[in-house]
Amino acid sequence: MKILVTCHARAPITRAVADEVASALHADVDLIIPRQTSNGVVGWLRSAYDTTFDRPTDVVAPARDLDAYDVIVIGSPALRGAVAGPVRTYIERQRVRLRTIALFTTCDDCTGERAVEQMMVLCKRAPLAQLVVRQSDLKSGQAKTDIAKFAQRIASRASRHVAA
Numbered sequence: 001m002k003i004l005v006t007c008h009a010r011a012p013i014t015r016a017v018a019d020e021v022a023s024a025l026h027a028d029v030d031l032i033i034p035r036q037t038s039n040g041v042v043g044w045l046r047s048a049y050d051t052t053f054d055r056p057t058d059v060v061a062p063a064r065d066l067d068a069y070d071v072i073v074i075g076s077p078a079l080r081g082a083v084a085g086p087v088r089t090y091i092e093r094q095r096v097r098l099r100t101i102a103l104f105t106t107c108d109d110c111t112g113e114r115a116v117e118q119m120m121v122l123c124k125r126a127p128l129a130q131l132v133v134r135q136s137d138l139k140s141g142q143a144k145t146d147i148a149k150f151a152q153r154i155a156s157r158a159s160r161h162v163a164a
C-alpha cells in the first residue's frame with residue numbers, strides 16, 4: 001500500500017501534523033509549494049492577502065507521481081474558514097489523480113470542519129477519513145491521540161478499499 005501525505009509547504013503546524021501522519025503510515029511526504037515564494041513577513045502578508053481576497057494561487061507541479069499512490073492524504077490550515085489557496089489550486093489541478101483520499105485541517109477554533117468540507121467538495125469525493133486539529137488539542141496532547149486514530153482509520157479503510 002503506497003500512501004502520500006501532502007500539505008501546504010508554508011504552513012508549519014499543518015506540516016508538523018502531516019509529518020506525524022506520514023510517520024504513522026510509513027508514507028511519503030510531498031509539499032504543495034506556492035509559485036510566488038516570498039519569504040518572511042512579505043510571504044506571510046501575501047498569503048494572508050491571497051486568502052482574504054480569495055485570489056487563485058499558482059503552485060509548483062507535485063514532485064511525486066501521484067498515480068503511483070493508493071491513497072493521498074491532503075492537509076491545509078483553515079484560513080478564514082476556508083482551505084488555503086495553494087491547497088485549493090492543488091486539488092483543482094490534480095483532482096483526477098486524487099482517487100482515494102483522506103483530509104485534515106489545522107485551525108484555532110471550529111472553522112476547520114468548514115475547510116475540510118470545502119476540500120471534499122473540491123475533490124468531489126468522500127475521504128476515507130477526516131481530521132480537524134485545533135490549537136487547543138495540540139496544547140493538551142489530544143492531537144497525538146487523534147492523529148494516531150486518523151492514521152489507523154486510513155490504514156484499515158485503505159486496505160478494504162484496495163481489496164474491493
Ligand SMILES: Cc1cc2nc3c(=O)[nH]c(=O)nc-3n(C[C@H](O)[C@H](O)[C@H](O)COP(=O)(O)O)c2cc1C
Nearest residue numbers: 011012013014077078079080081106107108109111
Ligand atoms: C490569515 C489567517 C486566517 C486564519 N483564519 C482562521 C479561521 O478562520 N479559523 C481558525 O480556526 N483559524 C484560523 N487561522 C489560524 C490557523 O488556521 C491555525 O493557526 C493553523 O493551525 C495554522 O497552521 P499553519 O501553521 O500550518 O499555517 C488563521 C490564520 C491566518 C494566518
